[in-house]
Amino acid sequence: MDGQLSFPRQHARTQRFTLGSPRSFTVSPDGARVLFLRSRSGTDRQNLLWVHDLDEGTERIAADPAALLGGGAERLSDAERARRERSREGSAGVVGYAVDRAVERVAFALSGRLFTAEPRTGEARELPVEGPVVDPRPSPDGEHVAWVARGALRVAGADGSGERVLAGPGEGEAGGSVGYGLAEFVAAEEMDRSRGYWWSPESDRLLVARVDDSPVRRWWIADPAHPDRRPAEVAYPAAGTANAEVTLHLVGLDGSRVPVEWDRARYPYLARVHWSAAGPPLLLVQARDQRTQLCLTVDPSTGATTVLHADEDPVWLDLFPGVPVWTPDGRLVRIADEGGARVLMVGDRPLTGPQLHIRAVLDVTAEDVLVTASAGPEAEAPGLGEIHVHRVTELGVERISEGAGVHGAVRSGPVTVVSSLSPSAPGVTVRLLRDGKPAGTVLSLAEEPVLTARPRLTEAGERRIPCAVLLPSGYRDGDGPLPVLMDPYGGPHGQRVLAAHNAYLTSQWFADQGFAVVVADGRGTPGRSPSWEKAIAGDPAGVTLEDQVTAVRALAESFPLDLGRVAIRGWSYGGYLAALAVLRRPDVFHAAVSGAPVTDWLLYDTHYSERYLGHPDEAPAVYAANSLISGGELSGAARENRPLMLIHGLADDNVVAAHTLRLSSALLAAGRPHEVLPLSGVTHMTPQEQVAENLLLLQARFLRRSLGLD
Incomplete structure (x- = not known):
């Protein structure tokens, strides 16, 4: 690697140092093989499917996209492109795969074509089937493969024979509004449910989601840089408007079809589906206000459902990875908020207490449950920013991850x-x-960063707000106070203070431009306690901004922070928080870079906005108070104008560019100077190398200029 390579260029070309890093592990039940994805280098975007043989201690390629496509370029369908945007997938090649029960057959899509591979032999081949193929999955017995193409769920034998439609739009369902087998927008974007069909353990039928998005309001996203192109039509369920109608059907390979029945009027959100040999299918369905939810069992012969467990919460109920699920002996495994802690429940018993804050269930056996957890509210050694893997049994808890850090795991068999x-x-x-x-180990081929992050993890203020402080690499005690750059996400689902080196690389680069950088995880961010996360209910703007102010003022007592020169930058919720900071608290914040901000929650989706603010018909004042446009921040001559740079991708279908454009219009009408940087062809991600590199450089120049460093 060129020793003179700048960090912004390296950061961009390595996609934030993710390329070349192994991921998406699957272990065969016999413990002989581990499958994973990895590109050939830290700058290669194309993932290959690899197999690690534990007995031999060797790695081999199971599927090479370049060979399978004959060197041709990938072409993505609109459905596949949308799936990747929802999952924030910026790489290429094999970006996902599915396996049969024995991990003897793998299915994946490349350029809209269906491929299978046999990890034991290393043989991979294309199945000539109808496409463009999305989300292919082998049956548990490996005899069939299912996939979605053009709104229909299709199936064929493992050799490609006998292809047919199992479930597809029928008469009166034309026009592209009805589809089978894919997750709807809010499920993929907000519920962490990326799938729309599930095989039975016996491989003779599937649970298939039918999505009708005809009730959803249509938006059109145009590319102003190419006025000759038609705008893209997007079914976007904005807060207070109609969601897609989601139903579930038991579809047999013999052509049978049985609808699954539950009270969809009261519980319209299909949040989780689980089907294993340990029991009947499990569904988790939520009310629209997300304060009640039901865990249901499904009778596979009739489609009737029975309530197995009901949850209620006066604020909201969170969804967790890996649950609900059965133990092998038929007990329900779930994660619940009990007694101020987030605990693991097996049957009716909590198996963990307030010492752990359970994050996810990874695997369940007859002997134990494998989970990830951070320190709970009563932990003796909190381990700031750490997430560990634990074995939980009836007798206690055993940590299996070693050393400080952020750990995850995949397990099967031994x-x-x-x-x-x-x-x-x-x-x-x-x-x-x-x-x-x-x-053994699995090698990472990711590039080593040209700089070293040196975060100091600490807690700020009476609430003990988790923080990381980064000073310039050459800073010495006695050099004097530094201008401050707050660098938060600061909102739900976005923990930034982590015991992980690469999490702070960009912050360290900004520190090396002459700032003391502060990353603060205030109330609303995950990983601490249920009450910490839910403290923002009804007032995310006020609570999250207050904690940023508290953090920077408290840290100034221990670190060389110049509180007369404080800037803030952020993206998405962090962008909202950055713009809010200079508009509502110009006495504290003196400049801001706001990327892809949500400026009006009425323009954001139902499942997210209504969880934190309620339904807009019932709480219009709450929406107004948390809006950057109508919340009062733009009125009042006494408010000082602070430099503000707004950045937005014009192709963003998650936080649409209307957020920034409407805020800019309101700022102009109020006579408030600001800068707008529109990014043509850019979505909510910024995977384009030149865009990602220059965004860092432009932000640094703006911040230095705004705080008088240049």
Whole structure:
């Protein structure tokens, strides 16, 4: 690697140092093989499917996109492009795959075509089927493969024979508004449900979601840089408007079809589906206000559902990865907020207490449950920013991840794959354990950053707000106070203060431009306690902004912070928070860079906006108070004008560009100077190399100029 390569260029060309890093692990039940995705280098966007043989300690390629496509370029369908945007997938090649029960057959899509691979032999081939193929999945017995093409769920034999439509739009369902087998927008964007069909354990039928988005309001996203192109039509369920209608059907390979019945009027959100040999299918359905939800069992012969468990919360109910699920002996596994803590429940018993804050369920066996957790409200050693993997049994809890850091795991049979991010070293370390003992590693090919992040993790103020402070690399005690750059996300689902080196690389680069950078995770961010996350209900603007102010003022007592020169930058919720800061608290914040901000929650989606603000018909004042446009921030001559740069991708279909354009119009009408940087062809992600590189450079120049450093 060129030793003179700048960090912004390296950061962009490596897609934030994710390229070349192994991910998406699957372990065969016999413990013989581990499948994973990885590109050939830290600058190669194309993922290959690899197999690690534990007995031989070797790696081999199971599927090479370049060979399978004959060197041709990938062409993505609109459905596949939307799936990747929802999952924030910026790489290419094999970006996802599915396996049969024995991990003997793998299915994946390339350029809208269906491929299968056999990990044991290394043979991969294309199945000549109807496309463009989206989300292919083998049956558990490996005898069939299902996929979605043009709104229909299709199936064929594992050799491609006998292709047919299992569920597709019928008469009166034309026009593209009805589809089978894919997740609707809010499920993929907000519920962490990316799938729309599930095989039965016996491989003879599937649960298939039917999505009718005809009730959803249509928006059109144009590309002003190309006025000759038609605008893209998007079915976007904005707060207070209609969602897609989602139903579920049991569809047999023999052509049978049975509707699954539940009270969809009261519980319209299909949040989770689980089907295993341990019990009947499980559904988790939510009310629109997300304060009640039901865990249902499904009778596979009739489609009738029975309430297995009901949850209520006066604020909202969170959704968690990996649950609900059965234990092998038929007990329900779930995560619940009990007694001020987030605990693991097996049957009617909590198996963890306030020492742990459960994040996800990774695997369930007859002996234990594998989970990830951070320190709970009563932990003896909090381990700021750490997430660990634990084995939970009836007798207690055992931590299996080692050392400070952020850890995750995948397990099957005797083998566990533990992925670890360390605060002291860049990149990911992947350890293989067999029966709890070291059995090898998986190599990362990610590039090593040209700079070293040096965060100091601490807590600020009486609320003990988790923070990271980064000073310039050459800073010495006695050099004097530094201008401050707050660098938060600051909202739901976005923990930034993590015990992981690469999480702070961009912040360190900004620090090296002459700032003391502060990353603060105030109330509303995940990983601490249920009450911490839910404190923003009805007032995310006031609560999250207050904690940023508290953090910077408290930290100034211990770090060289010049409170007369404080800037803030952020993207998405962080962009909202940055613009809010200079508009509502110009006495504290003196400049802001606001990227892709939500400026009016009426323009954001139902499941997210209504969780935190309520339904706009019932709480119009709450929406007005949390809006950057109608919240009062733009009125009042006494408010000082602070430099504000607004950045937005014009192709963004998540936080649409109307957010920034409407705020800019309101600022102009109020006589408030500001800058707008529109990004043609850019979505909510910024994977384009030149765009990502120059965005960092332009932000640094703006911030230095605004705070008088240049």
